[in-house]
Amino acid sequence: MRPIPVREEIDFQGHKIRSYHFQTNSNKPPILFFHATGYSALTYQTLFDEWIQAGYSVHSIDFLSHGESSKSDDFSNWWPFRNQVLALKQKLSQESSMPPVLVGHSLGGANSLLAAAKDSNVTGVVALDPVVLGPITSYLTLFVKTPLAKIATNRRTTFKSLDIVRRSYRKSPAFKNFNDQVFEDYLTSCFVKNSDDSYSLALPREIEAKLFQTLTPGHWWQYRKIKVPVFAYITQNSDVCPLRSAKRLASKNKHSIYKVHESGSHFFPMEDCSDRCFELY
Structure with a gap:
């Protein structure tokens, strides 16, 4: 039987953040997971299932406005969003003194790094194709509207x-290779039923x-402060975390490493759910 999360809420600056537990x-460090833009915590439950079976406690949130x-x-x-990562960590620190592993994909990966x-006081960070652009590219985003922002503005929402969503989205390059269970979890957690x-x-x-x-420049000033082990796991020819960025992230601690997933897909965490990236720790 598939594990069912305990749902709770975190008060965050006058807003309610949904948390899942x-x-x-287990005496293993708990995993705190943070999702990508446009998705939800439970989109990744197939990954959670793998980690839970391996003996890890898993805790996650829907970022503000998501799920x-x-x-x-x-x-x-x-x-x-970094502060929401820290809010979940603070909530769990009242229950366990064991430093957690922060795991995040894309937006979640970047903010896990910023939180660390x-x-x-974390065991380490696993950043799955995090949005960690080079310093110059980050600076240019101040002046140029990103293509993803334009796509989002024109996106059909209802x-x-x-x-209909299932048939339409499965034809999209972004979703066509999703694991079947992940895709169903995405549908049920990222869409709401109207009246x-x-x-x-x-x-x-x-x-x-x-x-x-x-996304603003200046994050590299923060990344340089990271002292804990980092596993920067990017995809081949990543658009959001170039190889140079991954190497720099992995250069701050002797236990840090980087790895390149050969699929070339930013969505490899949704497509290759058997890859137990947490085993670094």
Whole structure:
């Protein structure tokens, strides 16, 4: 039987952040997981299932405006998302003194790194194709609207049924190689049912666009502060974390490493669910 999470809420700057808890009786460090933009914690439950079976407790959140969390565009950069990572860590520190492993994909990977730079009381960080652009590229985002922001602005958000979403999205390059269970978990956790029985994306498209556009330069100043082991796991020819960035992330601690997934897909965590990236720790 598939594990069922305990759902709780975290008060965060006047908003409600949904948290999910899969608890095991284990002496292994707990895993705190953070998702990518446009997805949800439970999109990754197939990964969680693997980790739970291996004896890890797994805890996660839906970032602000995602999944079951409150909707708000009250942010102008990514620091509030780093602070949500720290809020979950703080909540769990009251229950366990064991430093957790921070694991994150894309947006979640970048903010796991930023959180570790702020609070080093973690076992390590596993960053799955994190959004860690080079310093010059990050600076250019101040002046050029990112293509992903434009795509988000024009995204269709409401459908008559989930079956229509299922058929339409499976044809998209972004979703066509998703593990079947991951894809179903995405549908059930990232869409909400409306009063007329239609379905809408849980993340409003204008907030998604703002998230893509508010990546600001200056994060490298924070990444240089990281003292804990980092596993930078990027994909081949990554658009969001070039190889040079991964190497720099892995240069700050003798136990840090980087690895390149050969698929070339930013979505390899949703496609290759048997890859137990946490085993570094």
